[in-house]
Amino acid sequence: MNHSQEEISVATKEPLLKIENLKKHFSIKGGGMFNSKRKIVKAVDDVSFHIYKGETLGLVGESGCGKSTLGRNILRLQEPTEGRVFYKDTNILEQNNRELRKLRREIQIIYQDPFGSLNPRFTIGQIIGEMYEIHGIASGPEKEAKVKEMLELVGLDPSRYHSYPHEFSGGQRQRVGIARALALNPEFVVADEPVSALDVSVQSQVINLLMKLKKELGLTMLFIAHGLNVVRHISDRVGVMYLGKLVELSETDNIFDHPAHPYTAALLSTVPEADPKLRKERIVLKGEVPSPANPPSGCRFRTRCPLATELCVQEAPPLKEIRDEHFVACHFPLEKGQSLKEAIELLNKEKIAN
Numbered sequence: 429m430n431h432s433q434e435e436i437s438v439a440t441k442e443p444l445l446k447i448e449n450l451k452k453h454f455s456i457k458g459g460g461m462f463n464s465k466r467k468i469v470k471a472v473d474d475v476s477f478h479i480y481k482g483e484t485l486g487l488v489g490e491s492g493c494g495k496s497t498l499g500r501n502i503l504r505l506q507e508p509t510e511g512r513v514f515y516k517d518t519n520i521l522e523q524n525n526r527e528l529r530k531l532r533r534e535i536q537i538i539y540q541d542p543f544g545s546l547n548p549r550f551t552i553g554q555i556i557g558e559m560y561e562i563h564g565i566a567s568g569p570e571k572e573a574k575v576k577e578m579l580e581l582v583g584l585d586p587s588r589y590h591s592y593p594h595e596f597s598g599g600q601r602q603r604v605g606i607a608r609a610l611a612l613n614p615e616f617v618v619a620d621e622p623v624s625a626l627d628v629s630v631q632s633q634v635i636n637l638l639m640k641l642k643k644e645l646g647l648t649m650l651f652i653a654h655g656l657n658v659v660r661h662i663s664d665r666v667g668v669m670y671l672g673k674l675v676e677l678s679e680t681d682n683i684f685d686h687p688a689h690p691y692t693a694a695l696l697s698t699v700p701e702a703d704p705k706l707r708k709e710r711i712v713l714k715g716e717v718p719s720p721a722n723p724p725s726g727c728r729f730r731t732r733c734p735l736a737t738e739l740c741v742q743e744a745p746p747l748k749e750i751r752d753e754h755f756v757a758c759h760f761p762l763e764k765g766q767s768l769k770e771a772i773e774l775l776n777k778e779k780i781a782n
Contacts, residue, residue, distance in 0.1 A: 443478040444616060444648045445502070450475045450511035452494070452501050456721065467721040471497045472508075473672040476747070479616075484642060484649040486659030486680070488695070489669035490717060495652050496540070498669070499618040502650070503537055504528060515616065533563055536609040540621040542601035546593040552579070552604055553589040559611040578607040583637060599630035603637065610641065619651045623658060635662050656692075657699045660684060668692045671728040672720055674747055678754040688750055688761040690733050693768035711768055727759065734772050735760050 452472040472494045479485045487495045501508040504520060513520045515535060523531060539545035546555055556575045560566040566574050576586035582603040593601055602622060609617055619638065623631040639662055642649060653659045659666055659680075666683040668676040668691065676689040687693040697711040713732045718724055724731050730740040739759050747757040751764065762771055 442481045444481040444516065445479040445650075446512075446514040447478065447498075447502065448476050448512040448514070450498065450501060450513065451509045452497050452506065453509045469719075469721045470672050470723065471720055472501060473723075475511075475669075475672075475674050477667060477674060477677055479648060479650060480664075481648055482646060483664040484647075484651050484662055486651045486653060486663030486666040487669060488653050488656050488659055488666065491654065492671075492717060492720065493669040494672040494720070495669050496620050499537070499620050499650060499652050503535055503618060505537070529563075533612045534614050535616045536612065536614040536618075538602075538605055538609045538617060538619045538622045541625050542598055542605050543593060545605055546601060548593055551590050551592055552596075555593075555604065556608045556611055559608060563612060565612070574611070575607075578611055579604075581610070581641070582607045597630075598626050599633060602626060602634055606634075606637065606641070610645065610647075613645070614647075616648045617650075619649055621652050621654060624654055631658070638662060655699070656684070656695050668695070671718060671723055673728055673757060675729065675757045676755065677747070678751075682751075682754050686754075686762075686764045687768075688754060688756040689729075689758050690735050690762070690768055690771070691729050693762060697768070727757075734768070735775055 450472055451470070451474055454469040454471060455466050456469055457466055475494075475498060477485075487498070489495050497506065500506045502513050502520070504523075508521060511521070515531065518531070520528070520531065520535075550558075553572065553575050556578055557571045560571045560574055572589065576589055579586045579588065584600060584603050584607070588596075593604070596604065602625075606622075622638070623634050626634060635658070638649070638651075641647060651659055651662055656666070663680050665678060666680050667674055668683070668689065670691050676683065676687070676692045678688075683692060684696065687696055691713075694711040694713050714734075715732045718728065718731060724741075726742050726744050727733070727736070727740040728744070730736040733740065737759070743759070745757045745759045747755050749755050750761050760771075762768060
């Protein structure tokens with residue numbers, strides 16, 4: 429989808445959130461009954477980017493790449509190992525519990541599992557209403573009125589105020605989760621794979637709802653997803669993660685029309701086309717995703733990359749700007765308009781010539 433100038437102008441060039449050199453390392457016990465040596469899992473490893481006020485940044489990657497861990501670290505639902513996260517001019521990682529509680533009114537999360545994130549013993553009115561009580565905003569009839577207003581906002585019948593989570597479908601439960609996240613009128617929201625647990629037929633409904641709410645409420649959003657096809661219509665920019673690293677970041681149309689990283693190009697080759705006549709050759713990556721406890725030297729993608737050379741073994745490529753607002757971490761990024769297949773063919777010709 430080509431974003432119109434009107435849609436792009438919703439986002440300003442003023443960063444609302446800045447992530448600088450963020451790391452999250454876990455210490456785990458080594459394999460084997462008698463192996464007491466511990467390993468370090470680098471789930472998020474030196475990631476830096478920013479999110480402009482009013483935009484939706486889509487963050488994608490395979491399972492285990494660290495995208496959900498990154499989202500939780502930004503909100504301090506998990507404590508980062510190292511780095512800085514600025515919301516406006518406030519470093520979130522330096523806030524004490526009292527200061528962080530105040531900040532929760534402005535930054536919220538929509539969870540992946542719409543059933544697991546809702547207390548089954550509470551009614552919908554209690555689940556959403558506790559947000560107002562915890563922060564001392566409303567109670568009694570005023571709280572009930574606000575909850576019903578939120579239910580209506582997300583497309584649910586306010587008369588379901590006394591219903592329990594098990595009485596709703598998966599899509600409806602996710603709408604409840606969205607209502608809870610937006611109850612305090614936050615400015616920034618992390619949507620952590622909010623449609624991955626839903627049926628395909630319901631996914632588009634929830635995405636359309638989030639797009640509508642973003643426009644109406646002026647939200648800034650980090651939208652985390654498993655596949656590129658999910659983020660295309662909701663994101664102003666897209667970031668691609670691989671094994672704890674951010675490997676590409678650019679405007680949505682650039683990512684889909686002119687991917688620069690071989691990994692991004694491979695992911696795009698798996699996205700189905702709406703028109704069955706438009707066939708494209710699928711790029712199958714060889715090998716398995718390496719363990720984050722034992723990542724490859726140099727470029728982490730090199731063990732699966734068809735363009736990898738000795739340089740990729742020796743040096744980790746930095747995330748650098750190759751074109752206007754298009755950043756990629758690759759020693760041999762694809763040229764604008766060049767497919768990965770063409771790059772592979774060119775490399776093979778060069779090898780034969782040499």
